[in-house]
Amino acid sequence: MTTEKKEEKISKATIARMPLYLHFLQEENSKGTQYISSTVIAQNISVSSVLVRKDLALVSSEAGRPKLGFGVSRLIVDIEKFLGYDHISDAIVVGAGGLGRAFLGYEGFKNNGLNVVAAFDVDENLVGASVAGKRILHMDELGAFVAEHNIPLGIVTVPKAAAQEVVNKLVEAGVRAIWNFAPAPLRVPKNIVIKTEDLAASLAMLAGKLYKTGDR
Amino acid sequence: MTTEKKEEKISKATIARMPLYLHFLQEENSKGTQYISSTVIAQNISVSSVLVRKDLALVSSEAGRPKLGFGVSRLIVDIEKFLGYDHISDAIVVGAGGLGRAFLGYEGFKNNGLNVVAAFDVDENLVGASVAGKRILHMDELGAFVAEHNIPLGIVTVPKAAAQEVVNKLVEAGVRAIWNFAPAPLRVPKNIVIKTEDLAASLAMLAGKLYKTGDR
DNA sequence: TTCGTATCGATAATATTATATCAAAAAGAA
DNA sequence: TTCTTTTTGATATAATATTATCGATACGAA
Numbered sequence: 001m002t003t004e005k006k007e008e009k010i011s012k013a014t015i016a017r018m019p020l021y022l023h024f025l026q027e028e029n030s031k032g033t034q035y036i037s038s039t040v041i042a043q044n045i046s047v048s049s050v051l052v053r054k055d056l057a058l059v060s061s062e063a064g065r066p067k068l069g070f071g072v073s074r075l076i077v078d079i080e081k082f083l084g085y086d087h088i089s090d091a092i093v094v095g096a097g098g099l100g101r102a103f104l105g106y107e108g109f110k111n112n113g114l115n116v117v118a119a120f121d122v123d124e125n126l127v128g129a130s131v132a133g134k135r136i137l138h139m140d141e142l143g144a145f146v147a148e149h150n151i152p153l154g155i156v157t158v159p160k161a162a163a164q165e166v167v168n169k170l171v172e173a174g175v176r177a178i179w180n181f182a183p184a185p186l187r188v189p190k191n192i193v194i195k196t197e198d199l200a201a202s203l204a205m206l207a208g209k210l211y212k213t214g215d216r
Numbered sequence: 217m218t219t220e221k222k223e224e225k226i227s228k229a230t231i232a233r234m235p236l237y238l239h240f241l242q243e244e245n246s247k248g249t250q251y252i253s254s255t256v257i258a259q260n261i262s263v264s265s266v267l268v269r270k271d272l273a274l275v276s277s278e279a280g281r282p283k284l285g286f287g288v289s290r291l292i293v294d295i296e297k298f299l300g301y302d303h304i305s306d307a308i309v310v311g312a313g314g315l316g317r318a319f320l321g322y323e324g325f326k327n328n329g330l331n332v333v334a335a336f337d338v339d340e341n342l343v344g345a346s347v348a349g350k351r352i353l354h355m356d357e358l359g360a361f362v363a364e365h366n367i368p369l370g371i372v373t374v375p376k377a378a379a380q381e382v383v384n385k386l387v388e389a390g391v392r393a394i395w396n397f398a399p400a401p402l403r404v405p406k407n408i409v410i411k412t413e414d415l416a417a418s419l420a421m422l423a424g425k426l427y428k429t430g431d432r
Numbered sequence: 433t434t435c436g437t438a439t440c441g442a443t444a445a446t447a448t449t450a451t452a453t454c455a456a457a458a459a460g461a462a
Numbered sequence: 463t464t465c466t467t468t469t470t471g472a473t474a475t476a477a478t479a480t481t482a483t484c485g486a487t488a489c490g491a492a
Contacts, residue, residue, distance in 0.1 A: 012421060014449095015417065015420050015421050016414065016417040016420075018417070019399075019414060019416040019420060020401060020414075023400070023401070037469060038469075038470075039468095045401075047450090048452090049469095050451060050452075051450060051451080053469095053471065054450090054471090057471075063470080064469075064470055065458075065459085065469080066456080066459080066468070066469045066470050067457080067458050067459045067467075067468050068459070068469075068470095069469070069470085070470095083420045084423035097321070097322075098314075098317060098318030098319075098321040098322055099315070099318040099322070101314060101318070102313070102314030102315040102317070102318045103314075106314055106315070108375075108399070112416050112419050112420075113419075113423070114419060153422075179418075179419070179422055183239075184239070185236060185239065193422060195418055195421060195422045197418055198232070198236075199413070200235045200325075200327075200328050201231070201234070202395070202411060202413055203325070203330060203395070204231050204232075204234060204235060204299045205228060205411060206393055206395055206411045207299060207300035207329070227479070229480095253438080253439065253440090254439080254440075255438095255439080263480090264481060264482090266480080266481060266482075267479090267480065269439095269440070270480090273441075280439075280441085281440075281488075281489085282438070282439045282440050282441095282486080282487045282488050282489075283437075283438050283439055283440085283488055283490080284438090284439075284488085284489070285438090285439070285440085
């Protein structure tokens with residue numbers, strides 16, 4: 001079945017709105033709402049209704065119906081599929097510090113299709129311990145583990161100085177994507193997908209907005 | 217001296233690039249580089265040189281010099297000032313779960329002008345404990361603490377269900393900005409600055425890019 | 433001192449993203 | 463069935479962000 005789904009370029013801004021749509025739709029769904037209009041969605045997400053329709057048209061093959069709106073459950077399925085929430089994939093965390101252990105202990109990402117299965121570190125005091133039933137293993141075991149379990153995603157929570165080296169090891173081990181929380185821009189081969197979570201930049205925006213309010 | 221600095225609207229995209237510029241400039245500075253051209257910066261940040269000049273013009277009053285480029289140390293000072301890294305302000309964390317304790321234990325944000333001084337929770341098993349010398353207090357003490365220490369920023373790391381209530385308490389207590397890590401859109405009065413860190417959306421972008429590479 | 437050149441900063445052109453407008457579709461009432 | 467109304471989806475417009483172009487500046491060499 002060569003569905004030949006035209007893979008149009010979907011902007012980051014649109015992707016970023018998808019979880020908002022999804023969240024609201026799930027809420028409505030649990031209230032028993034069957035159909036919903038773009039106007040209602042728009043008001044709750046604080047965007048324009050036209051934008052809602054454009055966004056939804058990009059990820060859902062089912063068109064909205066005049067006078068009725070969009071089918072809530074169908075939208076949920078389509079958005080979840082688009083976001084990859086419909087198939088859970090495994091991930092490992094490298095760096096078992098505070099943030100790394102938080103990832104180990106947090107089950108919430110299962111709702112986002114993400115299952116963290118183990119952590120890795122070089123600190124002998126941490127290696128061997130478990131958090132929420134998930135082991136902390138030594139970095140030396142990383143390569144074999146990734147290969148054996150075919151892990152597609154590595155989450156990097158090590159200090160800045162170690163980040164590039166860790167990323168190299170992950171790439172070598174065979175992960176296809178990296179979610180980086182170290183405050184450093186990293187270099188990866190072109191076929192590897194990387195997203196650096198720049199909390200400093202976020203904080204900067206917060207500070208910037210505070211500044212604009214004058215009260216600093 | 218009414219400098220009357222025209223506070224132009226600086227886009228989020230520009231603000232997000234500032235930490236990248238800063239990081240690179242600090243690296244160059246430590247290597248002893250005195251002057252640097254927009255072209256060189258552009259190559260390292262992977263943006264166009266024109267954009268670099270535009271961005272820098274927005275935050276630095278000192279102009280670049282033809283044939284030489286921009287003064288590195290001066291740029292660092294100006295960017296840090298713009299980002300608010302030059303004056304450290306205090307913050308509290310609400311929710312002493314994995315992520316909340318990670319914030320308590322992480323000193324790195326001091327470089328970004330942020331000092332986390334205490335955490336709050338309702339769990340009696342956590343209240344009274346300390347992480348990295350910082351106390352975990354009971355939610356009931358939040359109001360008095362914020363008022364007494366004049367805390368401007370609250371970091372929310374509670375589960376989704378509790379997030380709105382916590383935010384209300386923070387606002388009532390008198391914080392002026394909120395950094396929200398709960399996966400929920402929250403309502404705040406207009407004079408309060410809020411930034412929701414939507415990790416689900418980030419993850420979605422990662423998944424989206426992976427999808428585009430076809431190898432899913 | 434003069435010249436050649438690297439670099440900036442201003443302006444114009446393009447690309448991207450969001451909003452406004454409106455004809456067409458279809459549910460539900462009369 | 464026919465009419466009214468809501469809502470979609472397509473197209474046009476506007477706003478924003480990025481890139482291209484080019485004259486002006488000043489460093490450093492001759």
